[in-house]
Amino acid sequence: MTPGVQGIESLPVSPPNVAGEQNAAGTLGQAGSESASYNTRDFSIQVRSKTTDPWTTVATVTGNTAGTTTHPVNTTARYVRPAVTKPTRTTDPAARIYEFEAWGR
Numbered sequence: 001m002t003p004g005v006q007g008i009e010s011l012p013v014s015p016p017n018v019a020g021e022q023n024a025a026g027t028l029g030q031a032g033s034e035s036a037s038y039n040t041r042d043f044s045i046q047v048r049s050k051t052t053d054p055w056t057t058v059a060t061v062t063g064n065t066a067g068t069t070t071h072p073v074n075t076t077a078r079y080v081r082p083a084v085t086k087p088t089r090t091t092d093p094a095a096r097i098y099e100f101e102a103w104g105r
Contacts, residue, residue, distance in 0.1 A: 042086035047077030
């Protein structure tokens with residue numbers, strides 16, 4: 001789990017090990033009826049195929065101000081997770097991710 005973050009460590013993608021164009025999307029603070037200043041600011045999307053594999057970053061977001069985001073990537077993976085590096089545009093230490101989805105073609 002990312003230090004300081006509580007909740008789901010990773011999400012299995014179904015079907016497993018789908019190759020090709022993938023997408024990851026998040027519903028952040030503003031989309032969850034909170035102030036836009038609480039939108040998750042800096043984060044990456046990480047993937048791996050087995051629980052013993054290291055995490056690989058496939059998308060990096062910095063300075064985000066959007067309430068929802070979508071990030072197309074080209075990868076093969078079984079597990080996906082957001083890794084937050086700066087939770088908000090304020091000093092609030094809590095990241096707000098109301099929904100996180102991953103899907104492929």
